[in-house]
Amino acid sequence: MNRLLLFVESNTTGTGMLALKKAQAYGVTPVFLTNKPERYLGLAETGCQVLMCDTNSLEELRQTIETRLAVNQLCGIMTTSEFYLVTTAKLAELYGLPGNPPEAMEICRNKAKTRQRLSEEGVEQPRFAIVQDPAQIPAAMAAVGLPCVVKPVDDSGSNDVKLCHTVEQIEQQLAVILAEKLNTRGQQRERAILIEEYLDDPEFSVEMFTYAGQTISIGITQKQISGTPFFVEHQHIFPAQLSTETAEQIKDTVLRALTAVGIQNGATHTEVKVTSKGCAIIEINARLAGGMIPELIHQATGIDLLEQQIKAAMGECTIHKQEVASKEYAGIHFFLSEQEGTFQRAEGIERVRNMPGIHNVTITAREGGQVHVAQNAYHRLGYVIASGTTYTETEKRLTEAVRQIALVLEERQEAVPLLQPAPG
Incomplete structure (x- = not known):
């Protein structure tokens, strides 16, 4: 019997598409459910079956699965995307497949719920407060203090996470977060922020x-x-x-x-x-x-x-x-720019590829795309992966690789150095 392994969306880095290819090696047929196939570079090359539907609707996912697939052939369901953990857990429960409890996924997906549960169980964490409107900020400050970290309760990739030193900055960040009604996957965002004690530690x-x-x-x-x-x-x-x-x-x-x-x-x-x-x-x-x-x-x-x-x-x-x-040790350094501009090219890539211990150098920025001084993970421009026999050797190889690479931005027509690793 043909076994079907369902994937509900994925992350947009290499892991998601690689998972589809790996699944085929285990004698199963991967089926990819998505509302936007063009989001995924390399999807067509995976050779998997692609079904389009509203993946933000549990009911439409269920109908698609039951009308277009043989349910008795389902052997598993998974996702590599943070935004579909709850959905995947509910579908796995519905069809009696292995997975996590939906309640556990809801707690993990909502950082405020995570904080509340850890507090109930006495697990060590920063002081925190949950805020839904500006009137609640003074009480939050009394509980948390300044400076503090302000973040959405349900986003990913450090998006809209900011260190605030004043009440005015907190109010501004609250307004920024609440102004975004939908996340990058078109899902409704929670109307709340988490204010946390800032721990300036490793x-x-x-x-x-x-x-x-x-x-x-x-x-x-x-x-x-x-x-x-x-x-x-x-x-x-x-x-x-x-x-x-x-x-x-x-x-x-x-x-x-x-x-x-x-x-x-x-x-x-x-x-x-x-x-x-x-x-x-x-x-x-x-x-x-x-x-x-x-x-x-x-x-x-x-x-x-x-x-x-x-x-x-x-x-x-x-x-x-x-x-x-x-x-051995292995490390990755993501390329971040210290300048704004339009990406033209990166220099030094081939030189770095030939350095000892370098396994991969990839530029993810696209020619003509906007380069930002990084505020979240979506502003990364590429990466280098290196390994070594010690932590120090690996760290030195990453540092030297980053020093050898520079960006050329159209507005400047000159090489701009990448953000350098911090010492030690």
Whole structure:
């Protein structure tokens, strides 16, 4: 019998299209449900079946599945997009397929609900307040203090996340967030913001995988964030450089957080900060990490998390039987511009490709496209991936690669350096 693995939309980076290709290697037929096929570069080359429908409507998705596919052939349903985690969980539950509880996905997708649940369970996190109109800001300030981080409760990619130092800045950011009625996928945004204590401490992400009642730690990723007031992740190195004691403290805190929100199946990507008081949860993403972190893990450990996520959706995962050990270090640096302009070309790419330890150099900016000083992940212009036998070697290779690359913007007709990695 032909087995069908359904994908409801995907992220727009390489992971989404790669998942469709990988699925075919497991003897299943991938079916891609989308409301906008042209959003995905390389979709036609995957060879999967594409069905168009309103993927923001659970009812239309159900009707499409039941009228155009053989339901008895469904073996799994998944997504690589943050915006369709709840939808996928509800469909999996409807058809009796492996997945996470819809309630758990709703808690993870809504950062305010995450904060409330972690607070109820006593899991360490920043002080916070939920605000829906300007009249609630004074009470929020009394609870959180200044400076503070202001963010939408249900967006992704650091979109509209900003550090605010005054009440006026908070009011302005509230207005910006509430003015956007829909997210980038055309879904209704929550009419609320989250105000959080600003923790000026090192940031990490913890990659875990849950299956068959077991949650295992894949490892911890060390991150670099662009300068405030915005928070754009622009460098990851796996595994992080941490003492055994600190690493265990981080893993324990994250495991308690995942238990609190109800994770049952698949990969999670939890962002944390390590403060003088211990580990604090920043947010929980109930999906594979973005930012090419699964590729770094594959390079460093040999474990293919995307493969395991596909198998988990079909109830065939084996990761809980594997030993996780890093053979080397792997890192990625995303290209960010310090200038505004129109992208013409990048210089130095071929030179960097020939440097030791460099695995991939990709420019995602398109000729004639607008270049912004980065305020969110959508303003990244490309990336370089490198590996090394030590953390320091990997970091140095990334730094040298970025120094060798420059942008040419049409308005300037001269090479503009990229934002350089911060020391150490």
